[in-house]
Amino acid sequence: MISVKQLKRTFGPIVAVDDISFDVAKGEVLGFLGPNGAGKTTAMRMLACFLSPDSGTASVCGHDIIRKPVAVRESIGYLAENAPAYSEMTVAGFLSFVCDARRITGNAKKEALDRIVPMCAVGSVYHQTIDTLSKGYRRRVGLAQALIHDPQVLILDEPTDGLDPNQKHEVRRLINNMAKDKCIIVSTHILEEVEDVCTRTIIIARGKILVDSTPAALKEKYHCSLDEVFRKVTRTRKSA
């Protein structure tokens, strides 16, 4: 469902993403790991068609990110880093706006909202303005807008950042429940989350993919925890 071919993106002299290639199929949950500044968010932004690549391409659900960005955005649910939203809107108003923008109207809109509000546990803050919400609730609202149209592909940038342990557990459970029917890319710094949720792991640093394997295979290969695998891979390798 996602096919990435030699994607590259620079910001001036900085090469943020350097010729990365990978595929993700339906039913897979790909964990994107890497140090800060590795290129995870840039890669996800290119897949979400928020940024255009300098070279290379990718396709999401058969739509090319360069030639058909609107079709790609229709197919994906994207949770951006820091879960931005319109602070002056209420949760209800914001989710309603996302439904309108995604052409979910009438009964379908009501059903989508009735489904997503308990799923993301935002019922208790539904009529509050977003600027009054805690970090955890803002992230849940961000997750709700990413899931509201039941997309085939999910691109989640640090979906559990700022959530308390119970909320983290709920979000991971949600991802696990959706995993078999969807293609999911999750970026995270939380290695236990990778073991909990991901069927595959890519470790990226300085814009390059260093490792593309499963969490179990990595632990077996390096004979250590995923935490130590991450340290070994990102500290010893300069490039792939």
Place this chain on the structure above:
Amino acid sequence: MNSFRAVFKRELKGYFATPIAYVFLVIFLFFAGYLTFRGGFYEIRQADMRTFFSNLPLLFVFMVPSTAMRLWAEERKSGSIEILLTLPITIPQAVIGKFIAAWCFLGIALLLTFPVPLVVCYLGDPDEGMIIAGYIGSFLLAGGFLAVGSFFSAISKNQVISFILAVVACGILVYAGMPTTLNYLSAALPPSAISAIESMSIQVHFDSLLKGVIEFKDIAYFVILIIGWIAACSIILDERKTS
């Protein structure tokens, strides 16, 4: 409802969800009225709205950029631009949706000046065509300044910088057509250049509409001005959305 209409609806509702709209409307209506009566509305002893319309360009130079400055600067600073531009919408659709919503808001501000034409019609027998042409010109003037303001809002994440740059640009568009400016420039530039500068001034085309005749060249000027600055806004937004 497509994405463009969703953006338009969200933006227009957003103005009235915060105190922004009400503060703007009160200040605009106060100064529009104050400047009209201070400019000799009764003293000219004629039932027309010349004194009302003649003050609008300078009032808009400050008021319209104050509306435009938050259009894109706030989105970029808060990060909500990443929400907007990852919805199934193109950048031009998002830019036009926000622009039209802001233009409608300014249109509402103009409509709220209805007591002035009511008073004029009650006290005398004005040329309604001139009043209608004046309002059309004012609406187009607001749209022109708003397009300029949108561009500068996309250039900077800082709303103050966007405001100042937009005020300067709108001020140049107004002052370029003023007789004092043209007289000053005529000392250094050839008549053809003076004529070109005069024809590019927003004041000249606005004054032409105030005479009550809606000419194609004046409408075309405003349309080209709006389309040009909005297109530039789209281009600059695409370049700077992540910076």
